[in-house]
Amino acid sequence: MLIVTHVAPDGDAIGSLLGVGWLLRSGRTLTLACADSVPVQLRSLPGAGEIVADPPAKTWDAVLALDASDTRRLGSPFRPAEYGSTPVINLDHHITNLFYGSLNYVDPSAAATAQIVVALHDAMGAPITREAAVCLLTGLVTDTLSFRTSNVTPSVMATAMRLMECGANLAEITERSLNHKPLNIMRLWGLTLSDLCLQGQVLWVRVTQDMRAKAGAPPDGDGSLVSYLINAPEAKVAAVFSEAVNGEIEIGIRARPGYDVSGLALSLGGGGHPQAAGCTIPGPLKAAEARVLPLLIAAAAMGAGNGTSQRDPQPK
Amino acid sequence: MLIVTHVAPDGDAIGSLLGVGWLLRSGRTLTLACADSVPVQLRSLPGAGEIVADPPAKTWDAVLALDASDTRRLGSPFRPAEYGSTPVINLDHHITNLFYGSLNYVDPSAAATAQIVVALHDAMGAPITREAAVCLLTGLVTDTLSFRTSNVTPSVMATAMRLMECGANLAEITERSLNHKPLNIMRLWGLTLSDLCLQGQVLWVRVTQDMRAKAGAPPDGDGSLVSYLINAPEAKVAAVFSEAVNGEIEIGIRARPGYDVSGLALSLGGGGHPQAAGCTIPGPLKAAEARVLPLLIAAAAMGAGNGTSQRDPQPK
Numbered sequence: 001m002l003i004v005t006h007v008a009p010d011g012d013a014i015g016s017l018l019g020v021g022w023l024l025r026s027g028r029t030l031t032l033a034c035a036d037s038v039p040v041q042l043r044s045l046p047g048a049g050e051i052v053a054d055p056p057a058k059t060w061d062a063v064l065a066l067d068a069s070d071t072r073r074l075g076s077p078f079r080p081a082e083y084g085s086t087p088v089i090n091l092d093h094h095i096t097n098l099f100y101g102s103l104n105y106v107d108p109s110a111a112a113t114a115q116i117v118v119a120l121h122d123a124m125g126a127p128i129t130r131e132a133a134v135c136l137l138t139g140l141v142t143d144t145l146s147f148r149t150s151n152v153t154p155s156v157m158a159t160a161m162r163l164m165e166c167g168a169n170l171a172e173i174t175e176r177s178l179n180h181k182p183l184n185i186m187r188l189w190g191l192t193l194s195d196l197c198l199q200g201q202v203l204w205v206r207v208t209q210d211m212r213a214k215a216g217a218p219p220d221g222d223g224s225l226v227s228y229l230i231n232a233p234e235a236k237v238a239a240v241f242s243e244a245v246n247g248e249i250e251i252g253i254r255a256r257p258g259y260d261v262s263g264l265a266l267s268l269g270g271g272g273h274p275q276a277a278g279c280t281i282p283g284p285l286k287a288a289e290a291r292v293l294p295l296l297i298a299a300a301a302m303g304a305g306n307g308t309s310q311r312d313p314q315p316k
Numbered sequence: 317m318l319i320v321t322h323v324a325p326d327g328d329a330i331g332s333l334l335g336v337g338w339l340l341r342s343g344r345t346l347t348l349a350c351a352d353s354v355p356v357q358l359r360s361l362p363g364a365g366e367i368v369a370d371p372p373a374k375t376w377d378a379v380l381a382l383d384a385s386d387t388r389r390l391g392s393p394f395r396p397a398e399y400g401s402t403p404v405i406n407l408d409h410h411i412t413n414l415f416y417g418s419l420n421y422v423d424p425s426a427a428a429t430a431q432i433v434v435a436l437h438d439a440m441g442a443p444i445t446r447e448a449a450v451c452l453l454t455g456l457v458t459d460t461l462s463f464r465t466s467n468v469t470p471s472v473m474a475t476a477m478r479l480m481e482c483g484a485n486l487a488e489i490t491e492r493s494l495n496h497k498p499l500n501i502m503r504l505w506g507l508t509l510s511d512l513c514l515q516g517q518v519l520w521v522r523v524t525q526d527m528r529a530k531a532g533a534p535p536d537g538d539g540s541l542v543s544y545l546i547n548a549p550e551a552k553v554a555a556v557f558s559e560a561v562n563g564e565i566e567i568g569i570r571a572r573p574g575y576d577v578s579g580l581a582l583s584l585g586g587g588g589h590p591q592a593a594g595c596t597i598p599g600p601l602k603a604a605e606a607r608v609l610p611l612l613i614a615a616a617a618m619g620a621g622n623g624t625s626q627r628d629p630q631p632k
Binding site for chain 2: 145146147148149150151152153154157158160161164165170171174178179180181182183186187189190191192193194195196198203228229231232233234
């Protein structure tokens, strides 16, 4: 059996992939695949070393795709031309899922694909090992930012409790997958937050390679600065403009519920969800800002204005 | 009945105070008291407007003290000389609690005083109204930083689930009580994080009134900066030295599991938990730093060194 998760994997992608692996491995030969490498904060998950980028060309008894709304998102390890009559099972929680499987199990009410995995497994009455629980709780914790997103229902809490009772240490998982903020990233935050820009209801900052050098920070990564910015009550939309090593500008964008930044990201060649999107455009920084800021300001002005006080820091 | 919570109230102090108020008010006359005003992010909790700083001098049938490890922490609304034979009930989850009540219900295994309130109330089999659930879930969410601290057990998740099922909206509560970071507080973070100090394995910053003025920030409050600092893998202990308006220095301290800062805080006239403590000492800043830093460095060196990778951002 081949199990594939999406490119640029996050905690739910890797957590679900490994979790399903632990649940199904007894008596089966499994290949776990992901096009991109496992992010550093997830590498200590049990089984993370077994994930391959390039699965062998062979006849599978089944192909299981996890946490991916379309086949493009699965990248190179997913090669449907080779599958013939092999069943392709599509297991996901994204509302934008395209039902590309021969079997599709898509539940947009789930806060994470890991939650669906637990529900299906529990329906079969099978036990959950500690290894599986650790991986699946990592998926749940990362996709909900520690139970902070608006899709966290009592049943999400019940799933977390179930996984904790199977031996997953919630504090350890949170610490490894979410809290980790090295000193150089904190210094980078210091530099960027000292120069906050508010235009209309758009709060944004620049992260230049100069600032990274000054902070001793690596050439990419910023510890989810944009998810922090959207916490300002003054902002409806938040953005981080990051100068990449190659001179391109990576833009991370967040919006409050009732606002939608997925369309503008899509129009700039990127994509995402209504409240969490991103894109990469040519530099230099000034030109990128001049091009994108009017779009952000328009998105912040076009919000539903539906009076909700909720917002969702980073739906996945 | 008089119900009192501690000075400089946090989410668990106010949440438990109001929650108990909603649970007990039927058929009773209650006075809810706190020496200091309700923090802005908690003012929308139901009943927050009814809390008084100066309860009347009268004969109470009972006095209930919440979330306070000693009577000094209860401040001016707690006047035991007036209580005569009135029972004083001490309900708390701090391990440093001094058992000052005539009845003491102290459970250091609870992640929040709100959790104890729910457990006691459920033992009586009484229903929990939506108002009570909102207040109590606020206590649980703030004291565990959204279920991120190491004292979050399956039973904490069960309590959260129970309160959600009673009508408390977790996302809304998290948004209001934890995520709220006004722009001036973000600017204050920028100024402080630009000047991080690492000495041994102690990471610390200063927050002066000058910095507050420059950031346009209020004279107190910093959006839990110290809880952010302890996320640095380079630190075993983190501290924020804040210059108060009266010139005193308020010190917030965090430690990773395996390290203990409650003793040093106690020795400086403060208190708290092993991983989250605080105190207020005379200024000026330089003198306070000279006095406290050696103690912090000693605490960071005296850790268990038990190889745990866990740390606890902010147990209360």
